Amino acid sequence: MLSIKDNLYNQWNIFSQTRNLFHQLGVYSWRTVKLAAVIYFHKISLEAMQDVVTTTILLLINYASGNLDEMMPNLPNQEPSSVECPGSFTCNTDDRDRYRTANGACNNLISPSMGMSFTPQARFIPPMYSDGDAPRDYHDMPSARLVSNKLFDAKNTTIFSTIHTVQLMAYGQFLAHDMAATPGEGADLDCCNHTNALKKDCYAIPVPHDDPFFKNITCLNFVRSSAADKSCMTGQREQMNDVTSFIDGCMVYGSTEEHMSELRDTQGGLLKMSPSGLLPENPNGDCRKNLPEQHCHLAGDSRVDEIPHLGMNHLLLVRQHNAIAKKLQEINPNWSNEIVFQETRKIIIALIQHITYKEYLPIMLGKKAMNRHSLRISSGRNPFNDQYDQGLDPRIRNSFATAALRIGHTLIVPSLAYLSSEYGTLYRENLDDNFFSTHMILKDDGQHTDNIARWLTHEHCMKADRFFQPEVRNKLFKLEGTSHDLAARNIQRGRDHGLPDYNTWRQFCGLIPIKFSDDPIFDHDKESSDKIKELYRHESHIDLYAGAISETAKAGSLLGPTFQCIFVRQFQALKSGDRHWYERPRGKAGFTRDQLNSIKSMRLSKMFCDNFNLTKIQPNAFLKRGRKVYCKDFPSLNLELWKDMSQ
Template structure:
């Protein structure tokens, strides 16, 4: 009997057709079967995709090949239509009523009285505990005794200016800036810094001065010289027009810097597989060669606590923390230490300025020191070499620091015979990779000095030292413009601004009317992007083929003791040239040392520092660069990352309140570069000035400071890869461009295959001296 259970084919001779007695039931069954097939297919596809995804993530981190980030394709054209270096908008002249002599005397007396009161308050201030991250932070941004001395007279003028303004303007009225008054002449003002003493005797020399003086013969004691104010590209925007930290455009308080950090500064971009951590390390090393902002300190460099209301210092500007802060609430912390930058002496009434303690030029001060005293401390005075210490296994390390208050040394490590180090820059111990680079460059000096000594046995210690210093400084300039800046700025900016090193011949673009002084915005905001490029986990490799090990970044801060262990220098270097840089420009990185349990939010400190310095708001910087100036938040669509823009709207009342650091680093990167248009503009302007405004630029034909063409061609062979090969303990293979990842055209190769300088070009050159500078290629406009 045939029914619905009868198979369609049964036996040898089944019926050709079978008619079903209940077609509706069969139809429903077919639908269910079809649905099951579809579900099974979807489930199978999902499982396959999951397996592939997991396999891919294990074998090749998903962050290795991130989705394409948006790119700004139009701003480069706008920037290239500008004339670099850009024209600064100078601080206007004094725009208040003429100050009567008696009023001036009264104001200065008020300033001196305030200084005395400040001194007494500092004596009561207990300072910051040495174990705290704030102590280490303040010590890492070391303020030299000379800077502390200069800040005293600047503080008097700051208070005096406020007294004059208070008498002339009612408190409810706000002036954007009071302008710069005429120079004062008083016995308590620093003569040299105020230009009241004789100008330095700038005898022709083949070698730079330590502090940058005499580089520009028309401004020998001002432009690019250490212990001078930063250059202003735009007038300062202080709350009172004099020195009080910046406020919102309507006069109300700006959102707390920590709230800006936690709200806006979140990961916006994935890791960039094209570049390595060495890019960030060199950026920090370079930054420390040209900027060192002085902080307010107590007598003898004492740190000052700002979170104790009982002894609050007038220069305190702590970062307020919300009681429900997502990170700090569990520790009961409601205040982050922050002391204002020391005022720089302007020797006149007017708005507050800040001080750069080092010369603006890329001159190797990070290796050799920025004062005569420090440079002499670092020298052996034998064979032109720098002092070194020895590890237990006989390797050369930097000279040791035995100062228990340097913010780095720890008793438990000192008991083992291991100390932190000293170098040309006092921030050398800030992180392990930075310390390693300091060590490599000191070793590089001594290697070159030994070779020059062998080639020229009649040379004095002084000539060997100075000629080696000159070569190392030239190598730093070449590496910065040949390897570092092209990655940051992109090929179009480098080519059109003539910032690429020449392949042959001299560079004749020196212009004595270009002020190379580091700008306030560069030191305080735009060049701080390098802080954001270090990943939270740092790779260390015992060999190029070994398995990866990782160390948390915060464990490398103020912890250079690993360099005493055999092999660890090379492990750190291999990690730096093999670890991808992060583009998490909005990551609220919290510096977390071992004790105490909480650390510092570096983004909050950067935002707060910009307000401390009176940096104008983000829209004004776009306008300064010739870019579109946003009038509303909606004008920033397509300019900044959309997620960041939405968060800005939620925390700032107006687009005119957006902090420069926050706004500029939120921009979509320009085509071919790493950063947005505004930061690219400001960094390009500064490095164009550092090239065209440096009479000792390594490619200059000027004599007696210029190299011969033969020597210059040898310096052009320099690379950071070759320096790592020559000065590490046992690194034997590298990619030629170590700031870029290994890949086609940048394959890893033996060190022996890298170009090597031929120092025979330096044989028997005489002691350089001349009766006058040969002014080849000097342009004065």
């Protein structure tokens, strides 16, 4: 019989050999390797397995079935889920369809409903609800408002980014609305009213008795996101996505054929605009109407009027669409209204994808991560790049929409302004006076949109960190004496959606789990580490948003390692899982080499120049680096390349 010492020695050899095997396969998570060894060789008891996360088990199942793509660290992880509601529709199956559907259907010809609007969001790893589908909330977890007070309070300090403009934050929100919209988040239900407190959709945020801002109230209203229809799901509660998962400009064009038709003009392939060149009026919109001349805007996304920054980006793309459509109609007078509209829409979507991956993502992720994970955009003699994989799930992941993408909230500035042609301040207002208000855009019949555009691309946004300005942390959606806390809402939303705890996500990303015994904890500075330890009684309680947003950013990136991991996997899926991706060589269904190179020569700065009467702007609208250059010196989109295209 082997001694205890010999038995341990043999088990260690087995474990080491198995660990090396998994390293060769690209699996680096310590927990995954450990479990692989002990399960594979039956050297573990049931009790010892209970603390292992569900995602690790799923990874091993995939290994046993030979599905190694699930385990490669540089590829998007795909959970074995089929949580979607297939519609009754048919698709062209020869990959020659030139235009996307409005609702995203038929992008994937194997699973036609994958990524379409009004289907459940996907997940990288399964949810962790407390009981059934109750929010992940334990009796000794801190209130989301307390987390906000301790971890996100800027303490009345205003630390601006040294190089990033307000447009970086504004574009991030605009892009977010292209990919995700969770119904129920704004439901008209007062959960702080005791008569509603026990309703299943209520999940109010307790306010600490000594709260420094919210006095004489005990809670902040919070309504749970709508659950997907049970007939759509195979397991626990999932949240819907009301827009398409793809980067396809649905915030400009809508996510249904009916909505798209409502936005279109009757001729010339145009989108509707007001007589003064603004977005059309939406009589059923949700915005403040303090003055008779104020109104809500009609756009591809109903959230257009949340803040003026967002409305300006909508206006930019609608103006750009109409400018391109008019030119295409002039070049090809024989084209029908439908052809002009669809060709223009295809170009606009390509521009959005290009700007996102060429200008926006390198700032968020860093160039090193872009190169390592094949996200970099190239041009030149061969601008095509076909990474499409129809077996890849392109859907928006819950953790991305509910947590990682909300890193942009820390960039929000406390005010907005009109800037003159010389970039002097003409007029300024507080942000909290402009939630759901269109008056700064509509003032003087829209004569100040150029001034707002200068502000967006010239003034600095806040530094990317864990701090929220008071205007969104205490005065969010300020109206008639009430307001909310954006940081607390983010924490509460993650719990509502059953997002697993922070350490589970670190393990998923192959990162070392944090321990409270470490000082400071991994990837955090001393101050944030101390606050997390003060707030949470156990490492397994830490919310993903709280733990990840307080991480020290990786070199060259605005994100810490956990959010960078989620960003990378999501944007890999969006690029490689999109059959209509703009760089794909698809013959007449795609772009020619010259057309694609012309699209890739475009800059967001050039679009601001052409649509807001600017004369000078820096080369990258997101960055304050370098001197401003004349707009005439930027390359233009050469629409002559679309002349007499065969139909």
